[in-house]
Amino acid sequence: MFDLALSRGTPAGAAPAAQDALLAQVHELAAALGRAIDAKDSHTMAHSEEVAEVSKLLAAGLGLGPAQAQAVHVAGHLHDIGKIGVPDAVLGKPGRLTAEEWTRMQAHPAMGADILAPLSCLSAMGVVAMVRAHHERFDGRGYPDGLAGAAIPLGARIIAVADSLSAMLQRRPYRPAMGFEAARKEIVACAGSQFDPAVVAVFLRHEERLRRLAATFREAGPGRRPAVS
Numbered sequence: 001m002f003d004l005a006l007s008r009g010t011p012a013g014a015a016p017a018a019q020d021a022l023l024a025q026v027h028e029l030a031a032a033l034g035r036a037i038d039a040k041d042s043h044t045m046a047h048s049e050e051v052a053e054v055s056k057l058l059a060a061g062l063g064l065g066p067a068q069a070q071a072v073h074v075a076g077h078l079h080d081i082g083k084i085g086v087p088d089a090v091l092g093k094p095g096r097l098t099a100e101e102w103t104r105m106q107a108h109p110a111m112g113a114d115i116l117a118p119l120s121c122l123s124a125m126g127v128v129a130m131v132r133a134h135h136e137r138f139d140g141r142g143y144p145d146g147l148a149g150a151a152i153p154l155g156a157r158i159i160a161v162a163d164s165l166s167a168m169l170q171r172r173p174y175r176p177a178m179g180f181e182a183a184r185k186e187i188v189a190c191a192g193s194q195f196d197p198a199v200v201a202v203f204l205r206h207e208e209r210l211r212r213l214a215a216t217f218r219e220a221g222p223g224r225r226p227a228v229s
């Protein structure tokens with residue numbers, strides 16, 4: 001289950017205002033690092049930002065409090081930071097990946113967690129665990145650890161849905177962008193296998209808000225970002 005112990009990541013006895021200021025700085029750092037990874041791939045227009053926004057909306061819809069939803073939001077910005085260790089030729093390859101290339105690609109969640117591990121406040125917020133687990137599947141057939149169901153951090157189960165939505169709505173070297181309706185159908189079809197059905201249920205409950213949010217990212221145009229948090 002979701003574990004958030006912000007106090008472990010802040011100086012003992014820190015005033016709430018100081019904690020808020022620290023969290024705001026953590027968010028700004030996460031947004032900047034997310035942009036750095038998006039800049040590696042011309043096809044992934046503001047992908048990390050979109051995943052962060054969709055994740056926050058889903059987290060709130062699941063009933064997580066503001067601090068927990070913000071931790072999921074921060075993890076959304078950072079989820080693909082491990083791709084910094086994947087060669088550009090693999091990231092941007094238009095055709096099928098070879099077995100060796102796929103192995104390198106699949107290393108990115110663990111590599112991301114490893115990159116972020118020195119930031120103790122991100123560990124305390126559960127962000128490092130969420131980044132490591134964002135490609136786990138609800139049925140246990142994901143990676144890197146083959147976790148299933150509730151063993152996957154809730155934030156990672158949320159990011160998995162947000163990540164897939166954003167990826168499907170993006171143009172890729174090997175296919176054009178999908179429409180929201182087609183992406184929605186795919187997410188519903190994968191409830192219980194790839195995705196946590198509880199997260200998919202919240203997705204459907206907030207479908208119209210998500211459709212509008214996704215549209216603002218598309219309207220912003222390539223390489224531009226809508227005015228979001």
Ligand SMILES: [Fe+2]
Nearest residue numbers: 079080134135
């Ligand atoms: Fe990823």
Ligand SMILES: [Fe+2]
Nearest residue numbers: 031052073229
């Ligand atoms: Fe943000």
